[in-house]
Amino acid sequence: MTQPRAWWLLWAGVLGALALTVVGICVGSAGFENLLQPLLHPELDPGRSAMAQQIVWEIRLPRTLGAWAAGALLGLAGAVAQGLFRNPLADPYLLGSASGASLGVALALAALGGGAGMLGGNMMNGSVPVSVFSSSVWVRLGLTGAAFCGAVLAVLLTLVLSRGVGHTLRLLLAGVVVGVVLGAMTHLVLLFSPDSLQAMQAFMLGSTAFVGWTSCVLMAGVWCVCVLVAWLLARVLDGLSLGDATAVSLGLPIVPMRAALVAVLALATGTAVAQTGLIAFVGLAAPHLVRSVVKTTHGHLMLLSSLVGGVLLMAADTLARGLIAPQELPVGVLTAVLGGGYLLWLMHRGQAHEGGRA
Amino acid sequence: MQRAGDTEQSAWASRLLAALALVFGVVGGSHALQIVDDRGVTVTLPASPQRIVSLLPSLAETVCALDRCQRLVGVDRYSVYPESLRKLPQVGGGLDPNIEAIVALRPDVVLMSRSSRAGARLEALGLKVVALEPKTHADVQRVILKVGQLLEVPDAQRIWRAIDAGVSAAAQSLPAHVRGVRVYFEVNQGPYAASEASFIGETLTRLGARNVVPGALGPFPKLNPEFVVRANPDLIMIGQRSVDALQTRPGWQSIRALREKRVCDFPADQADVLVRPGPRMAEAARLMARCLETKAPGAKP
Amino acid sequence: MTMLTRNAPENIALSAHSVRASLGNGPAKTAVLHDVSLDIVAGQWTSIVGPNGAGKSTLLKVLAGVLHHGGTVRLLGRDLHRIAHRERARQLAWLGQNEASADDLTVWDVAMLGRLPHQDWLSAPSAADHAAVEQALRATQAWDWRCRALGQLSGGERQRVLLARALAVQAQVLLMDEPLANLDPPHQADWLAVVQALVAQGTTVVSVLHEISMALHADQVVVMAQGRVTHHGASGDPATHEALVNVFDRRIAIHAIEGQWVALPKTNPSREDRNGCNTHPGLLGVGSLLPLR
Numbered sequence: 001m002t003q004p005r006a007w008w009l010l011w012a013g014v015l016g017a018l019a020l021t022v023v024g025i026c027v028g029s030a031g032f033e034n035l036l037q038p039l040l041h042p043e044l045d046p047g048r049s050a051m052a053q054q055i056v057w058e059i060r061l062p063r064t065l066g067a068w069a070a071g072a073l074l075g076l077a078g079a080v081a082q083g084l085f086r087n088p089l090a091d092p093y094l095l096g097s098a099s100g101a102s103l104g105v106a107l108a109l110a111a112l113g114g115g116a117g118m119l120g121g122n123m124m125n126g127s128v129p130v131s132v133f134s135s136s137v138w139v140r141l142g143l144t145g146a147a148f149c150g151a152v153l154a155v156l157l158t159l160v161l162s163r164g165v166g167h168t169l170r171l172l173l174a175g176v177v178v179g180v181v182l183g184a185m186t187h188l189v190l191l192f193s194p195d196s197l198q199a200m201q202a203f204m205l206g207s208t209a210f211v212g213w214t215s216c217v218l219m220a221g222v223w224c225v226c227v228l229v230a231w232l233l234a235r236v237l238d239g240l241s242l243g244d245a246t247a248v249s250l251g252l253p254i255v256p257m258r259a260a261l262v263a264v265l266a267l268a269t270g271t272a273v274a275q276t277g278l279i280a281f282v283g284l285a286a287p288h289l290v291r292s293v294v295k296t297t298h299g300h301l302m303l304l305s306s307l308v309g310g311v312l313l314m315a316a317d318t319l320a321r322g323l324i325a326p327q328e329l330p331v332g333v334l335t336a337v338l339g340g341g342y343l344l345w346l347m348h349r350g351q352a353h354e355g356g357r358a
Numbered sequence: 359m360q361r362a363g364d365t366e367q368s369a370w371a372s373r374l375l376a377a378l379a380l381v382f383g384v385v386g387g388s389h390a391l392q393i394v395d396d397r398g399v400t401v402t403l404p405a406s407p408q409r410i411v412s413l414l415p416s417l418a419e420t421v422c423a424l425d426r427c428q429r430l431v432g433v434d435r436y437s438v439y440p441e442s443l444r445k446l447p448q449v450g451g452g453l454d455p456n457i458e459a460i461v462a463l464r465p466d467v468v469l470m471s472r473s474s475r476a477g478a479r480l481e482a483l484g485l486k487v488v489a490l491e492p493k494t495h496a497d498v499q500r501v502i503l504k505v506g507q508l509l510e511v512p513d514a515q516r517i518w519r520a521i522d523a524g525v526s527a528a529a530q531s532l533p534a535h536v537r538g539v540r541v542y543f544e545v546n547q548g549p550y551a552a553s554e555a556s557f558i559g560e561t562l563t564r565l566g567a568r569n570v571v572p573g574a575l576g577p578f579p580k581l582n583p584e585f586v587v588r589a590n591p592d593l594i595m596i597g598q599r600s601v602d603a604l605q606t607r608p609g610w611q612s613i614r615a616l617r618e619k620r621v622c623d624f625p626a627d628q629a630d631v632l633v634r635p636g637p638r639m640a641e642a643a644r645l646m647a648r649c650l651e652t653k654a655p656g657a658k659p
Numbered sequence: 660m661t662m663l664t665r666n667a668p669e670n671i672a673l674s675a676h677s678v679r680a681s682l683g684n685g686p687a688k689t690a691v692l693h694d695v696s697l698d699i700v701a702g703q704w705t706s707i708v709g710p711n712g713a714g715k716s717t718l719l720k721v722l723a724g725v726l727h728h729g730g731t732v733r734l735l736g737r738d739l740h741r742i743a744h745r746e747r748a749r750q751l752a753w754l755g756q757n758e759a760s761a762d763d764l765t766v767w768d769v770a771m772l773g774r775l776p777h778q779d780w781l782s783a784p785s786a787a788d789h790a791a792v793e794q795a796l797r798a799t800q801a802w803d804w805r806c807r808a809l810g811q812l813s814g815g816e817r818q819r820v821l822l823a824r825a826l827a828v829q830a831q832v833l834l835m836d837e838p839l840a841n842l843d844p845p846h847q848a849d850w851l852a853v854v855q856a857l858v859a860q861g862t863t864v865v866s867v868l869h870e871i872s873m874a875l876h877a878d879q880v881v882v883m884a885q886g887r888v889t890h891h892g893a894s895g896d897p898a899t900h901e902a903l904v905n906v907f908d909r910r911i912a913i914h915a916i917e918g919q920w921v922a923l924p925k926t927n928p929s930r931e932d933r934n935g936c937n938t939h940p941g942l943l944g945v946g947s948l949l950p951l952r
Binding site: 251 | 758808821
Binding site for chain 1: 545
């Protein structure tokens with residue numbers, strides 16, 4: 001039974017994404033400027049129109065759509081994580097993927113010679129310089145590949161530590177342990193390569209600054225795959241919400257399905273983090289925002305959560321680019337403000353009304 | 359003729375000065391040395407410090423430029439120029455120094471940056487702390503004079519004059535077509551750029567180049583990469599490691615500097631010189647001048 | 660007579676042979692079931708009773724196939740673990756005690772989860788599924804709030820929805836662990852009616868119950884203590900009553916009241932009650948609603 005509210009939210013998500021795409025095209029390093037006219041009527045001002053075309057097609061459109069794709073991936077991963085762990089506080093980084101990606105990026109920055117920028121290169125005094133890392137493999141892999149590999153390897157490590165996906169609690173604990181340990185190792189790497197700190201901070205707070213069409217298409221492709229797999233496994237999540245033993249009694253093969261869900265989680269999170277850095281809160285807030293509007297099964301929840309996540313990140317990214325143009329705010333700060341603010345308002349409203357909200 | 363007379367006179371003058379210095383030295387020795395650091399704190403020392411620990415590379419370079427390198431007994435792990443500093447004991451980083459190691463070296467004074475929290479701790483342990491942090495050209499001059507005052511170096515001003523002259527010489531050596539070339543200087547991934555307001559920007563301005571990043575954004579702003587595309591600089595200065603990534607940034611292939619291959623990539627050791635606001639700023643200016651000369655539009659290869 | 664019918668193989672819905680089970684892991688692992696062998700007759704209602712910690716819930720989980728165990732369990736003559744998962748789920752439904760609760764799903768969605776074993780992987784619920792869910796929700800008087808979220812219901816209402824979920828499976832064998840938790844007496848009576856109707860249709864029902872009076876409505880009673888079955892017999896059998904009284908350290912007494920068997924707790928006859936007055940030595944304990952004899 002698909003509730004009418006679910007349809008309403010679906011349309012809101014789609015239309016919101018479209019509207020924000022248009023706004024996103026108009027926001028950039030010069031703040032808000034109406035580029036629609038030069039785009040739609042090139043004959044009026046050819047010079048400006050050519051510039052508008054280049055800016056929009058090569059830079060702003062992939063960034064805006066990339067923000068949607070990353071938000072959609074994170075929203076989906078958040079819904080999967082909360083269903084998998086039966087915990088409303090779960091977020092997609094729970095299995096250590098965030099710390100793994102950070103460590104990968106830190107190692108890559110250190111290997112590329114300290115910050116991969118101007119501030120660079122002087123590591124330990126007198127001992128063998130870090131050139132042992134500077135083989136061309138790292139350069140080809142780049143920061144994106146390092147982040148993705150780091151995230152996926154961290155999840156694998158978590159699975160090894162928890163000896164499979166049998167026990168939810170063990171999986172959770174292993175994820176927390178891996179997250180903390182890899183985070184500490186990241187700090188250690190940064191200690192020896194302090195000039196990476198600035199670049200590392202840019203990664204940790206998230207940004208769509210270098211998202212081009214390749215990244216955008218990649219994220220969209222991964223999103224399609226993940227949504228499909230998650231939709232197939234939605235029933236398992238519903239069954240799991242009644243407890244492991246009940247799910248088994250309903251004939252669900254929970255161990256292989258759980259492994260598949262963890263794979264979806266790792267893939268979605270790793271891809272998003274690799275392209276846009278660590279953007280917090282979208283994965284946590286999107287499912288809650290959906291649940292505040294409509295109570296529904298996991299199949300619908302994951303799709304709606306994905307759409308809400310995409311819209312949330314698009315809005316945050318547009319604000320991040322526009323508020324202090326030409327400088328940029330970190331996107332993670334704005335997602336926390338937007339998502340967190342709405343959740344706080346919901347909680348306040350919930351307290352004000354006694355009894356349940358439908 | 360005049361020369362011989364001058365020599366005689368200068369010999370007399372120097373002897374007189376020496377005698378006076380002796381007298382005043384004895385008297386002056388009992389006067390404390392007072393210096394106001396960048397925090398506004400007046401630090402009083404009984405005498406010119408003989409054992410110095412430095413926690414900021416530019417300050418260690420300044421001490422060595424004033425020819426008092428032998429007074430350094432400990433440095434932070436990032437102070438590696440001049441080479442002799444590598445042999446000194448390292449006491450941790452500038453922001454996270456090893457307090458115990460510093461105290462064990464029994465320094466007369468600790469030179470550090472303003473932003474380090476270790477200052478309060480060290481002062482509580484009874485050590486003298488002088489906090490200086492050069493950020494602009496004017497700062498560098500000021501810091502050289504302060505350190506000169508601290509070390510009782512006569513005429514520390516000449517060090518600054520040498521730097522200043524070096525920068526001017528580098529500027530004058532540039533051909534006319536370089537003037538007004540529009541430069542984008544990227545400091546780090548982010549992208550973080552050096553604006554007109556930074557010391558790097560000041561050097562570029564003195565060399566006659568124009569910075570595409572205005573000073574109003576702060577010294578090292580984190581930019582929207584679209585800004586650089588729209589600004590369309592003629593020349594880009596960047597670290598060697600991240601030069602390849604420039605091509606892959608969306609929209610950047612259209613930038614004039616990339617289309618015409620006007621990118622100066624500096625290897626790690628040169629990059630180190632460029633980002634240090636200290637005595638080697640003249641060398642930094644020369645590096646940048648050479649880059650402008652060879653890569654600016656209108657240059658002959 | 661009951662022994663003959665009990666042992667006829669085609670009449671056995673569920674049987675356990677030398678079942679051993681432990682809970683916990685590592686050094687805290689404790690054996691909970693010791694060599695339990697049991698035959699559950701098809702088409703009857705069997706109730707498992709016993710003191711706390713006797714292993715009743717564990718035995719039920721073993722019979723449902725959701726717990727690892729030593730020994731064998733057979734469902735309708737076939738080894739439980741050799742049957743394909745979905746086929747087993749269609750034939751056997753299990754309602755656990757204090758399992759996780761899906762607070763964000765609606766009542767209707769929760770009940771529909773009971774149809775999972777019958778649904779194809781990707782298809783929407785069929786008309787048969789809708790009918791089964793409606794029947795189950797009406798049977799537990801939960802149909803009127805089918806659009807409310809589970810988290811908004813009280814304990815008793817939630818229990819009825821979980822019951823409906825188990826009923827929606829429409830399995831031949833229904834295992835229920837403490838199904839009356841949080842239910843008030845009228846709804847306990849409703850539950851009784853539902854079970855009796857199911858048994859009349861030929862469903863095998865096994866329930867673990869704390870309410871001995873309710874358990875005595877069943878056809879068969881299994882008495883357990885300390886991980887072993889101490890007695891298995893008809894509920895009207897005096898031997899069964901004796902076994903029940905013994906397993907509770909003779910602190911209950913079973914009476915026939917208005918045609919039903921009722922078990923009541925009793926105090927120690929030699930103990931004075933709080934007011935200092937001597938209670939009449941006999942069967943009536945604290946909290947009894949019946950008049951003094």
